[in-house]
Amino acid sequence: MNIRQEPIHAGEFLLSEGAGKISREAIDVAAGPALNAGQILGLITATGDFAPYNPTAEDGSENAVAILFGPLGESDVVRRGRAVVRLAEVSEVHLTGLDLAAEKDLATHFVIVR
Template identity: 55%
Template sequence: MNSIKTQGNFTGEFLLSEGPGRISREQIVVVKGDALPAGQLLGTIGTGEYAPYDNTATSGAEMVTAILYGPLAASDEQRAAVGIVRLAEVTAQRLTGLDAAARADLAAHYVIVR
């Protein structure tokens, strides 16, 4: 019996272009929780940590403020990560959680979704 495997995004695979140097990137802290793929949209919650984007949330995660650069493993503790936060061009097909509101949030940070 054959089993089909689906490969997730590689680190930064969603990026089409970014600002010179590392101007588009920031060191961030992601809340504890499930594994997250590269390209996961994130919002900043009241503690300054980042959480997966949820348009129905009221914690701050309802506004996209970053895109997770590399995948994160599940953890019971906060996780250090890199986020794309400004001046970038990304591909819509490689983003997790993208909707019309998220597109507008990203545009406000000069992140263009193609």
């Protein structure tokens, strides 16, 4: 028997957000592997592109600053996406890459993990 698991849907991690979509921004995501909605993102200082949060990095992506709103496919070029960057409550169980440091980083942007 084949069991399939449904992926996280776009925005499924959101519990609440600011009125009028004030919580979201259009972003550029660095080339790389496919990413699921709910991926914690950091900002690469040198390029201004977002990338998966990596607490051991030294390029800016070690600081959690956003959460990817919808999934992105694998790419070898920069991709356009949407992210929650401020004024939101999010569900911890639907996030990828979350650790205590990322949770604290997100709180400085008023993105609160529940």
